[in-house]
Amino acid sequence: MGFFKAEDTIGGQEARGYxxxxxxNEELFYAKKIEAKVEKQKSEIKTLGKRGTQNRAIGWKGTGTLTVYYATSLFRELMLKYMKEGKDVYFDITVINEDPxxxxxxxxxxxxxxxxxxxSMAAFDVDSEVLxxxxxxxxxxxxxxxxxNKPILG
Known part of the structure; x- marks a missing residue:
């Protein structure tokens, strides 16, 4: 019986984002953390002969959070473009995880x-070392x- 080797865990800092x-294309060198999730949307179904409620997937929704060091105005510019001109900007984020x-x-x-x-349109915090x-x-x-790749078991 094999086991998962600790060296095959992926280090949190061993990533790149664009x-x-x-x-x-712009490198997200000021990014600290990203988490993106897909949540299935389901409909509850009741049928004859089954007392319990069944579930059927009917779609999905993708949501995420991006945490960055307060070192770029890019995202404020995008929000201002929507606020002032009504132009909503869509973009792609590429995340590469590769631990040598x-x-x-x-x-x-x-x-x-x-x-x-x-x-955030403006920020400061006198108790924070880094915004x-x-x-x-x-x-x-x-x-x-x-x-x-599939892990090589020890």
Whole structure:
């Protein structure tokens, strides 16, 4: 019986992120954390002969949060574009996880048609050593460009 080797865990700092917005790519070098989830939307179904309620998937919703160091005006500019001009900007986020110590290789995920829900327009905190901001977003599609290899069991 094999076991999962500790060296095959993926380090949290061993990642890269990119945003593709209005035809240009920008590295998310100021990003600290991203988490994107897909939640199934379900309908409850009751049928004759079954006392319990059954569930049927009817769709999905993609949501996420992006935490960045307070070191860019990009996201404020996007929100202002919507506020002042009514133009809502959609973008893609590419996340690459690749830890050189691990035998798992690389995973590349593209979150497509991301759209911001909220943005901090101004911030300061006299008790904080480093300013950060967390932004909620939605996305409409996902591509898995590279998959992790299967682990080599010890």
């Amino acid at each position: 945003i593709t917005i209005e035809g240009r 110590t691990s035998s798992l290789g690389r995973q590349t995920v593209v979150l497509k048609n991301c759209n911001l829900d909220e943005v 950060e901001e967390e932004m909620a977003f939605t996305f409409e599609d996902v591509d898995l460009l590279n998959k992790f």
